[in-house]
Each structure stands twice: as structure tokens, then as C-alpha cells.
Amino acid sequence: xxxxxxxxxxxxxxxxxIAHSLKSIVKQDTIRDYEIIVxxxxxxxxxxxxxxxxxxxxxxxxxxxxxxxxxxALAAKGDVLVFVDSDSRIPKDYIDxxxxxxxDKKISGLSCAxxxxxxxxxxxxxxxxxNRYLALKGMEGKGEILGFNNAMRKTMxxxxxxxxxxxxxxxxxxxxxxxxxxVVFLTEPxxxxxxxxIDERGTLDTVIYYSNLTLASTLPEFNFKGILKHKEYxxxx
Numbered sequence: 001x002x003x004x005x006x007x008x009x010x011x012x013x014x015x016x017x018i019a020h021s022l023k024s025i026v027k028q029d030t031i032r033d034y035e036i037i038v039x040x041x042x043x044x045x046x047x048x049x050x051x052x053x054x055x056x057x058x059x060x061x062x063x064x065x066x067x068x069x070x071x072x073a074l075a076a077k078g079d080v081l082v083f084v085d086s087d088s089r090i091p092k093d094y095i096d097x098x099x100x101x102x103x104d105k106k107i108s109g110l111s112c113a114x115x116x117x118x119x120x121x122x123x124x125x126x127x128x129x130x131n132r133y134l135a136l137k138g139m140e141g142k143g144e145i146l147g148f149n150n151a152m153r154k155t156m157x158x159x160x161x162x163x164x165x166x167x168x169x170x171x172x173x174x175x176x177x178x179x180x181x182x183v184v185f186l187t188e189p190x191x192x193x194x195x196x197x198i199d200e201r202g203t204l205d206t207v208i209y210y211s212n213l214t215l216a217s218t219l220p221e222f223n224f225k226g227i228l229k230h231k232e233y234x235x236x237x
Contacts, residue, residue, distance in 0.1 A: 010068025138185025
């Protein structure tokens with residue numbers, strides 16, 4: 001039987017975070033039928049042991065976030081695919097908020113607003129600026145796909161060809177979905193994601209990092225060697 005929703009959680013050595021992510025998915029306040037798929041990229045810690053407590057299905061993928069999402073999608077039975085990173089959490093009304101929006105066939109995908117799992121004046125400022133900017137892009141139908149929380153119909157996922165295995169794969173996926181329809185941004189509900197990259201690299205270097213990856217992935221015809229500081233994905237684990 002086809003399920004309404006498949007929630008896909010890619011993971012790699014996330015024993016410190018994945019339980020919080022999966023618990024938030026299990027606690028969805030919905031009558032819709034949904035499954036939880038953990039797509040593991042070769043964890044060496046207790047990630048799989050923890051995932052077995054809450055996941056309906058565990059699949060094994062090649063290393064890489066795009067591969068993890070795509071492998072999970074291939075195993076999904078749902079008509080709607082929800083992608084949640086293993087260091088992120090969704091509120092209990094997430095599924096019931098995104099599914100009705102995706103019933104509009106003109107919409108090819110969406111992401112929801114976010115907050116960080118740690119609080120500070122700097123992080124709050126980043127949250128506010130990013131959420132306002134993303135909301136404006138979403139109003140134009142050119143919203144971004146935020147890797148840590150996004151949703152789309154399976155038919156749109158297939159038409160787009162899945163997530164590309166490139167730096168800033170979520171931004172490139174958004175551009176692919178723009179060709180299929182409108183990508184929108186929901187200001188509510190808010191997902192919670194880890195601030196660990198900012199904590200480790202600092203605000204300025206994180207901004208440089210993501211802007212560099214965006215240039216490298218969206219303009220591959222240009223040779224950025226020697227110009228960009230960051231040209232490849234740097235794991236945070």
C-alpha cells in the first residue's frame with residue numbers, strides 16, 4: 001500500500017544527534033500514514049543502533065549527502081518525500097503543514113523556516129536575515145531547497161533527477177525544481193537545525209564557505225581554481 005509521506009533522514013556518524021531528529025519525526029501530530037527511512041552512508045559509530053529504535057526502514061548508501069537522500073527516496077513508498085537531516089528536528093505539525101501545500105500541482109517543492117539549536121544574539125540575527133531573505137525568494141516562486149528540511153512530491157523528485165552529487169547540492173536541486181514549478185518557503189512551522197558549522201568555523205568563514213560552494217556548483221563552466229577559498233564540501237563531523 002502506498003503511504004502518504006516518506007520522511008528520509010540521511011546519516012553518517014551521527015550518534016550524538018540522530019535520536020533527537022527521529023524522535024521529532026515519530027511525534028508528528030497527524031492522521032496521515034508516514035514512514036521513516038534512515039539512509040546511512042557507512043557510519044562507524046552507534047548511528048545504526050540508535051536508528052533501529054525509531055526507523056521503519058534503514059537503507060545503505062554511498063557516502064555523500066546527495067547519495068543518502070537519493071537512496072532513501074528510491075526506497076520510499078510515499079507520494080510526498082520529506083527530507084530531514086540527522087542534526088535537525090521538525091515540529092509536530094510539520095507533515096500536516098507541508099502536504100496540503102504540495103497538493104497544488106504548480107508547486108514543485110518547499111522548505112520551511114528555521115531556527116538554530118543554540119541561542120545567541122549572532123545566531124538570532126542570522127536566523128532573522130536568512131528567513132526573511134528566503135521568504136522573499138519563495139514569494140517569487142524561486143525559493144531555496146534547504147537540505148536540512150524540505151519536501152516535494154515524488155513525481156517532482158523524479159522529474160528533477162534527484163539531488164546532484166555536487167557541492168551545495170540543495171541549491172542546485174532548487175534550480176532543477178524551478179524548471180518544474182514554483183519552489184516556495186513556509187514561514188511556519190519552523191524546523192530546528194544545528195549551529196555546529198558556525199560554531200566551528202565562525203560566522204564570516206561560514207558565509208564565505210557557502211557562497212564559494214554556490215559559485216562552484218552553479219557556474220561549473222568557470223575555472224575557480226586559485227580564486228575560491230572553498231570549492232568542495234567540508235564535513236562537520
